[in-house]
Amino acid sequence: xxxxTQLGSHVSVSxxxxxxxxxxxxxxxxxxxxxxxxxxxxxxxxxxxYTTGATLVKGINGFEAEFKKSETxxxxxxxxxxxxxxxxxxxxxSDLQFYFGTGTSLTVIP
Amino acid sequence: xxxxxQSPTHLIKTRGQHVTLxxxxxxGHKSVSWYQQVLxxxxxxxFQYYEKEERGRGNFPDRxxxxxxxxxxxxxxxxxxxxxxxxxYLCASSAGLADLGTGELFFGEGSRLTVL
Numbered sequence: 001x002x003x004x005t006q007l008g009s010h011v012s013v014s015x016x017x018x019x020x021x022x023x024x025x026x027x028x029x030x031x032x033x034x035x036x037x038x039x040x041x042x043x044x045x046x047x048x049x050y051t052t053g054a055t056l057v058k059g060i061n062g063f064e065a066e067f068k069k070s071e072t073x074x075x076x077x078x079x080x081x082x083x084x085x086x087x088x089x090x091x092x093x094s095d096l097q098f099y100f101g102t103g104t105s106l107t108v109i110p
Numbered sequence: 111x112x113x114x115x116q117s118p119t120h121l122i123k124t125r126g127q128h129v130t131l132x133x134x135x136x137x138g139h140k141s142v143s144w145y146q147q148v149l150x151x152x153x154x155x156x157f158q159y160y161e162k163e164e165r166g167r168g169n170f171p172d173r174x175x176x177x178x179x180x181x182x183x184x185x186x187x188x189x190x191x192x193x194x195x196x197x198x199y200l201c202a203s204s205a206g207l208a209d210l211g212t213g214e215l216f217f218g219e220g221s222r223l224t225v226l
Contacts, residue, residue, distance in 0.1 A: 036217075043114070043200055043217030044153070090152050097143070097166045098215060100152035 002027050002093045006101035014109045019063075019078040021104045023091030026072065033074040034092040035065055036100075044090065050074065061085070081108045112137065114218035116201050122224045123191050131186045131221045135203030141165075142184040143215065144176055145200040153200055159184055160206075188223075196225045 007022040025031055032051050036044040048059025055067040061084075065076045074091060086108045091101040115134045123129050135142050141160040145153035158166035159178035173189045182203075188195055199222075202215040 041219070043219045044202075044215075045217070046214045049214065092152075097155045097158055097168070098145075098153075099155070100145075102150075102152045 002031070002095050002099045004091045004093050004099060004101040006089075006091050006104050008104055009102065010105045010107070012107040012109060013081045015083055016080050019076070019081045019085065019106065021076040021089050021091075021106065023065075023074045023076065023101060024072050025074060025091075025093045027093055027095070029095065032094045033065075033067060034094065034098070035059065035063070035074075035076050036090045036092060038088040038090065038103075040087075047076070047089075081106075083108050083110060114201055114203050114216050116199075116218035116221050118221055119219065120222045120224075122226060124226050125191055125193060127191050127225075128187065128189050129191060129223060131188075131199050131201075131223075133184045133186070133201030133203075133218060135182050135184070135201075136216055139203040139205050139216070140182055141204045141206065142178055142182065143202045143204075144184070144186045145202065146170070147198040147200055147220070149197070156186070156199075191225045193225050196223060198222050 003026045005024045034049045035047040038044045047063050048057045050057045050067045058064045063078045088103045090103045092098045117132045143158040144156040147153045155168035157176040162178045176186045178184045198220040200220045201218045
């Protein structure tokens with residue numbers, strides 16, 4: 001069975017600081033991994049995805065994530081946080097259906 | 111281009127009632143999935159349809175049912191509503207079978223159901 005664990009339900013960073021959101025997965029087969037963002041009262045929007053190939057994946061809005069098989073991790077990073085990054089972030093793994101983590105709420109402090 | 115559209119956006123029901131939620135996928139997309147997102151949690155998979163056939167079902171009771179129409183739109187039906195059914199119901203579309211699992215899901219803004 002597939003599953004993801006997001007460490008830290010709430011993360012606060014100062015504007016301009018590094019953003020690090022953690023995700024570990026459990027998968028019986030090579031995983032397809034995703035990060036989605038959800039702004040208040042909106043649906044989810046894809047930030048980036050890893051399917052095959054390069055393990056460092058770049059997404060929209062300056063976010064990137066690195067697939068580390070040995071650590072079963074897919075952490076999301078952004079070098080410099082912006083106020084507009086405040087949102088809920090979900091890590092997901094798929095095997096035809098998607099399994100989402102419980103989410104991490106990112107607060108950006110001015 | 112229109113994205114995934116869902117209706118209604120908000121609704122209030124009482125326990126025991128029935129609800130129907132509707133979803134129109136992005137033009138050209140043949141797959142629709144339904145997710146339940148309880149406040150403070152991640153989306154939980156309910157159903158997946160492709161070419162009008164059910165391709166997957168999550169761990170939800172038989173009170174939940176869905177169907178996909180020839181135009182690829184979809185309905186989610188929930189009978190005998192319980193307080194615990196209060197949630198945001200998200201519909202997502204994807205282009206085709208090959209995208210299921212590897213491709214991007216395009217989400218609508220959801221239907222927020224409150225059961226009193």
